[in-house]
Amino acid sequence: MKEISELNLPEDLRYTKDHEWAKVTGDTVKIGISDYAQDQLGDIVFVELPAVGDNFDQGGEFGTLESVKAVSELYCPMDGEVVAVNEALEDSPELLNEDPYGGWIAELKPADSSQLEQLLDRDAYLELLKGE
Amino acid sequence: MSTEIKNTLLHDWHLKNGANMAAFGEYDMPLWYPLGVKGEHLAVIRSAGLFDTSHMAAMTVQGAEARNLLQHCFSKDLERCLGLKKTPLVEGRSVYGLFLNQQSHVLDDSIVSQVSDSLYLVVVNAGMGTMLTEHLGRHDEGMQVEITDLTDRLGKIDIQGPNSAKILKKLIRDPKGVFEDFPYFSFKGWFEDGAGVAETVTLNDSTPVLLSRTGYTGEFGFEIFVRPEKLVTLWQELLVAGEEYSLEPCGLAARDSLRAGAVLPLSHQDIGDWPFSETPWPFALAEKAESGGFTKQFLGADALLSSETKEYTLPFAGYDPRKMPVSKSSFVMDEAGRRIGIILTCATDMAIDRVKENIVSIATPVTAGRPEGFAAKGLSCGFIKVDRKLTTGDVVLLTDGKRKIKVEIRQDIRPDRTARRAMREML
Secondary structure (H helix, E strand, O other): OOOHHHOOOOOOOEEOOOOEEEEEEOOEEEEEEOHHHHHHHOOEEEEEOOOOOOEEOOOOEEEEEEEOOOEEEEEOOOOEEEEEEOOHHHHOOOHHHHOOOOOOOEEEEEOOHHHHHHOEOHHHHHHHHHOO | OOOOOEOOOOHHHHHHOOOEEEEEOOEEEEEEOOOOHHHHHHHHHHOOEEEEOOOOEEEEEEOOOHHHHHHHHEOOOOOOOEOOOOEOOOOOEEEEEEEEOOOOEEEEEEEEEEEEOOEEEEEEOOOOHHHHHHHHHHOOOOOOOEEEEOOOOOEEEEEEOOOHHHHHOOOEOOHHHHHOOOOOOEEEEOOOOOOOOOOOEEEOOOOEEEEEOOOOOOOOEEEEEEOHHHHHHHHHHHHHHOHHHOOEEEOHHHHHHHHHHOOOOOEOOOEOOOEOOEOOOHHHOOOEOOOOOEOOOOOOHHHHHHOOOOOEEEEEEEOOOOOOOOOOOOEEEOOOOOEEEEEEEEEEEOOEEEEOOEEEEOOOOHHHOOOOOOOOOOEEEEEEEEOOOOOOOOEEEEEOOOOEEEEEEOOOOOOOOOOOOOHHHHO
């Protein structure tokens, strides 16, 4: 298991208490899981993706990740509509372990961009991890 | 029972080598190492894996009436248990069975090994040594027998996978002699000097070991019992000896997925404090006599014979790697949506996949149906306990009320396992 100091936590992302990340790219927001999440889960063997066009509220379940250890729900970090999903994960779920930031899960068109500000920045997320 | 979390002697090694740890049976144990459980699972199927199993407990049952006590308390008939002809257990051979209570509930499962006429090694699960020592002690009245709990007094490492013997032979003296005449469920040597064992096995540095052709992965391999002070050195020596075979240290998660695919029960999860009735493991009991009863009387036998079966434990395999976690909210439904039972184990065997109607393993020979370029995505598998008899091929759903996973009742899960392969093919 990685020590907190060994975790890769990019500065330019926002994080959630559920160990997901969100990254703004123009009008849309890409969502994935953090290095901490993939390290804790172990090998991810299956990703259940949402459908393009689905709408979710902040905190709503938008998919599941299956690792050898557990089945974990993915929670939508903000209100919005799914405009794209990373279909590569269907055949290669291990991409989330290999590169959790390259391996995004879904792309959202946010209904309210200000919700992004409610998410944690790197320092706040690090503090959260130290308390886990 | 103490709730204090204990460590095996390899605990520091596990931490230094990046293991993801969790509590299991009173011990803080590695779930997986940095390679990850999939890589570890596949390593055991393709080559070999190393497991720290020192958390498991063991007892010796010793004395003129040791066999009588085991005949009374253990579910296998030691006079009729070996091979197709069901011959008596003899020195150097081991047998798998159960310790039941009067109600036929499972106290624990165990491998009993006959060291000599008056000495048996009884290997049980983590944390069970004290309970079973006391249990046997309650039934030995008037018998000439001494029961010794070896909990934390014995080091144990399992090496599992088709290259296990090739790795092990570098570390033991006279490997040719040791590996000769060494069938599945037999053992040689003892972990201390003496003990009146006919055949000794020693490491190159003269350390005595007990080498047993058993394990809990369904694959070819050995359990190695050694004095605790030699455990860490032996572990490291095995890893060095195994480098050329890509031997991997493996955690409990790979052990769980390997044993589930091999249709082996986990005690206190698949068998436990409920009647042992209709299960995929009738071989854990004494043979049935022509009269309809068992070939011997033992604790729990009457309850087994008189109870009406209301629950059926069955193996299953899914159609993809998706699992349904075992929890209070998850259950088994028939195709009409009726609740029919509970999930006992649900794991993913990452070495297998479906090819048309069949399950194929990465170890399946091409001539036996493995397509060229076959890459297994893995299949969920495990055991359910339901209120009706189902037959092989029946389909049920595992659900937590939200997600549903379709699975098929199976007789067997991972094909082409190597556990029973002849030793000469493995050297």
